[in-house]
Amino acid sequence: MNGGGRLVTPSLPPLREVIARYGLSASKALGQNFLFDEQLLDRIAAIPGSLEGEQVMEVGPGPGGLTRALLRTGARVTAIEMDRRCLPALAEVEAAFPGQLTVIEGDAMKIAPATLFDGPYHIVANLPYNVGTALFTDWLSSEDWPPQWRSLTLMFQEEVARRIVAAPNTSAYGRLPVLAQWRSRARLAMKVHRSAFTPPPKVMSAVVHVVPDDAPEGVSMRMLERVTEAAFGQRRKMLRQSLKGVPGALEALGRLGIDPQRRAETLSVEEFVSVARSLGQPDRP
Numbered sequence: 489m490n491g492g493g494r495l496v497t498p499s500l501p502p503l504r505e506v507i508a509r510y511g512l513s514a515s516k517a518l519g520q521n522f523l524f525d526e527q528l529l530d531r532i533a534a535i536p537g538s539l540e541g542e543q544v545m546e547v548g549p550g551p552g553g554l555t556r557a558l559l560r561t562g563a564r565v566t567a568i569e570m571d572r573r574c575l576p577a578l579a580e581v582e583a584a585f586p587g588q589l590t591v592i593e594g595d596a597m598k599i600a601p602a603t604l605f606d607g608p609y610h611i612v613a614n615l616p617y618n619v620g621t622a623l624f625t626d627w628l629s630s631e632d633w634p635p636q637w638r639s640l641t642l643m644f645q646e647e648v649a650r651r652i653v654a655a656p657n658t659s660a661y662g663r664l665p666v667l668a669q670w671r672s673r674a675r676l677a678m679k680v681h682r683s684a685f686t687p688p689p690k691v692m693s694a695v696v697h698v699v700p701d702d703a704p705e706g707v708s709m710r711m712l713e714r715v716t717e718a719a720f721g722q723r724r725k726m727l728r729q730s731l732k733g734v735p736g737a738l739e740a741l742g743r744l745g746i747d748p749q750r751r752a753e754t755l756s757v758e759e760f761v762s763v764a765r766s767l768g769q770p771d772r773p
């Protein structure tokens with residue numbers, strides 16, 4: 489930012505021109521649906537709050553639309569892109585924001601973010617659909633809590649976004665919302681119409697914003713995963729059936745006064761946490 493607080497935007501060619509110049513036809517296999525609307529991109533980049541001077545990891549910058557918006561906030565961005573066709577366009581962005589952007593060519597599924605940053609960082613991404621949930625699950629499964637990341641601001645298919653923030657007693661509730669909510673706060677920050685993308689995907693999208701919360705005391709992440717996997721693996725069954733294979737789980741329900749005739753989707757996140765706490769550490773990884 490300059491002294492008056494106005495955003496300084498170095499002149500770069502419009503994104504559509506960049507796409508044409510570098511022949512960046514969208515690859516379905518790489519989940520490429522690009523955003524060109526700079527105002528929309530600025531609104532997404534504003535969701536985490538002020539990023540001035542903050543470190544940000546972006547997955548899949550593509551031609552660099554969201555990257556530009558993040559750089560305009562004054563963030564220092566490390567962007568991981570798998571499609572080498574995008575690298576010349578990203579080099580232009582790097583030159584326009586000297587010292588602010590590092591581009592890494594590679595597969596985000598194979599790069600541990602902790603190896604890229606010394607201190608805290610934010611993750612902001614318009615995720616490729618095919619790997620979005622796997623990356624999200626990975627970031628939420630950090631053994632250390634609070635994790636090194638300070639916030640996640642992520643575009644998903646709307647149906648996935650709604651699952652992440654889902655409440656009990658809804659069909660969207662399941663393992664993913666428990667994972668996203670047991671030690672984080674997750675909210676649906678913005679809906680994005682399919683027509684905003686080039687090419688437009690078949691379904692609507694939404695941005696989810698997640699910030700770490702205090703982790704409940706004495707709860708093993710692996711045990712919570714085991715319980716939710718068993719419970720939602722047979723979500724139509726009563727807990728006394730679905731949790732039969734988890735040693736000690738039925739006794740834990742008894743100790744906690746949770747009716748074993750209930751089904752998984754009626755348990756609150758706090759109740760799942762209590763069951764996992766009561767079971768202690770799993771024997772094996």
Ligand SMILES: C[S@@+](CC[C@H](N)C(=O)[O-])C[C@H]1O[C@@H](n2cnc3c(N)ncnc32)[C@H](O)[C@@H]1O
Nearest residue numbers: 518521522523548549550570571595596614616
């Ligand atoms: C939905 S597009 C978003 C592009 C750009 N950020 C935008 O908002 O217009 C997803 C991007 O992720 C890239 N990508 C796909 N799989 C990836 C992976 N495993 N690691 C890193 N980037 C990946 C694609 O090449 C593409 O550029």
